[in-house]
Amino acid sequence: KAHGSLEDPPSRTYMCRFLEIDDPMCEQAWSAEPQALYDWMEVNLGDVAGRHLEQIPDGQLCAAGRDKYAAFDVPGNWPATVMAPDSDGLYNVQFYATAPHAAQYFRFYVSREGFDPLTQRLGWDDLELVFDSGDVPYTDLVANPHFPFRIALPEREGRAILYFVWQRSDSPEAFYGCSDVVLGDAPYE
Secondary structure, three states: OOEEEEEEOEEHHHHHHHHOOOOHHHHHHHHHOHHHHHOOOOOEEOOOOOOHHHHOOOOOOOOOOOHHHHHHHOOOOOOOEEEOOOOOOOEEEEEEEEEOOOEEEEEEEEEOOOOOOOOOOOOHHHEEEEEEOOOEOHHHHHHOOEEEEEEOOOOOOEEEEEEEEEEEOOOOOEEEEEEEEEEOOOOOO
16 A cells, blocks of 8 residues: 655644654644554545546645644644745755555646645645646655655745645555645744
């Protein structure tokens, strides 16, 4: 069974499982459903086959619509990663495929300007697609399970959510996650 999540910038599940266990937002997630943190790499739907919008309701994107992960949809001051572009203007993003499988695509979205992760639940209309990998062969993910991507992000400042979808090509299963980020030179609160 495939599993994985973003490790840089870390998804909410990865962040709370490994990096900021005592953060108040992470503490509420641990209190709500500890097993969700042990299964940090399993925010998935088994039979989605690309029908993400149909199967995941607005406001439940970080949890992929699953009750087990519902705490990760709660708006608030989640630990965030400051992201800065390289000299070519692209950002480094790293996915950790704990159980690699061939990908039909990895898609990365960023929340639109005006969306406030501190007070709003993420919906599909809040996202703009910023990167689509296309096919990623199984052998590539096996050779490097800490798989890097170079993506472009909008030039703006402040908090945002980086959302990913990993759609397998060898199964209808897909994986999801929210990473809290700070873009630009805005001060991080």
